[in-house]
Amino acid sequence: xxxxxxxxxxxxxxxxxxxxxxxxxxxxxxxxxxxxxxxxxxxxxxxxxxxxxxxxxxxxxxxxxxxxxxxxxxxxxxxxxxxxxxxxxxxxxxxxxxxxxxxxxx
Amino acid sequence: xxxxxxxxxxxxxxxxxxxxxxxxxxxxxxxxxxxxxxxxxxxxxxxxxxxxxxxxxxxxxxxxxxxxxxxxxxxxxxxxxxxxxxxxxxxxxxxxxxxxxxxxxxxxxxxxxxxxxxxxxxx
Numbered sequence: 001x002x003x004x005x006x007x008x009x010x011x012x013x014x015x016x017x018x019x020x021x022x023x024x025x026x027x028x029x030x031x032x033x034x035x036x037x038x039x040x041x042x043x044x045x046x047x048x049x050x051x052x053x054x055x056x057x058x059x060x061x062x063x064x065x066x067x068x069x070x071x072x073x074x075x076x077x078x079x080x081x082x083x084x085x086x087x088x089x090x091x092x093x094x095x096x097x098x099x100x101x102x103x104x105x106x
Numbered sequence: 107x108x109x110x111x112x113x114x115x116x117x118x119x120x121x122x123x124x125x126x127x128x129x130x131x132x133x134x135x136x137x138x139x140x141x142x143x144x145x146x147x148x149x150x151x152x153x154x155x156x157x158x159x160x161x162x163x164x165x166x167x168x169x170x171x172x173x174x175x176x177x178x179x180x181x182x183x184x185x186x187x188x189x190x191x192x193x194x195x196x197x198x199x200x201x202x203x204x205x206x207x208x209x210x211x212x213x214x215x216x217x218x219x220x221x222x223x224x225x226x227x228x229x
C-alpha cells in the first residue's frame with residue numbers, strides 16, 4: 001500500500017498568514033492527490049483534487065501543487081474559517097490518507 | 107438536497123456484528139460508486155471498502171477483508187456495511203462517501219460525505 005505522510009502534524013498561525021502543508025507519498029502517485037478539510041465534529045470536505053484543481057466553491061486562497069511523491073497545500077491568507085485539520089489522500093493505488101495537519105490559531 | 111445519512115452505529119461487544127446503512131438522496135444513487143471511510147477517535151481517516159454503482163465490483167482494505175461486506179440496494183438508494191467479528195480496533199466513526207464523478211468503479215475522489223455514525227466495540 002502507498003503510505004502517506006504529512007508535515008507538520010500541527011501548526012499555529014495568525015489570520016492573514018500564508019500557510020504551507022506538505023504531503024509525501026511512499027511511491028509515485030502521479031497527480032492523483034486530493035486534499036480534504038475537517039472541522040471538529042464534522043465530516044471532511046473535499047477541497048482540492050488531482051493535485052491542483054479546486055472544487056467548485058472553494059476560495060481561491062487555497063492552492064495545491066506537486067507531482068510524483070511530493071505535494072503541497074497552500075493557504076495564501078489564512079481566514080478564521082480555515083482553522084481546521086487538513087488531510088491529503090492519494091487515489092492512485094487503493095485510497096490512503098495522510099495523518100493530518102491541524103491548523104490552530106496563534 | 108444532495109445528502110447521505112448513515113445509521114446503525116452503536117455499542118457492540120468484541121466478536122459481535124453490526125450493519126450500517128447509508129441513505130442517499132438528491133442524486134442518481136445507482137450512477138455513483140460509494141465507499142465507507144472510518145475515523146478512530148482522535149485519529150486519521152481510513153478507507154475501508156467501496157463498491158461500484160452496479161455493486162458488481164467491490165474492494166476492501168486488508169484491515170477488514172473477510173470480516174466486512176459492502177453492498178447496496180439501488181432501488182432503496184441505500185448503501186450497507188455488514189460488519190462481523192468486530193474488535194476494539196474497529197471502534198470509529200464510519201462515514202459513507204460518494205464519488206465526485208459518474209465512473210464505473212471507485213476512483214477515490216470523495217465529494218460527498220455523510221455525517222458519520224459511531225461504532226463502539228467494547229466489552
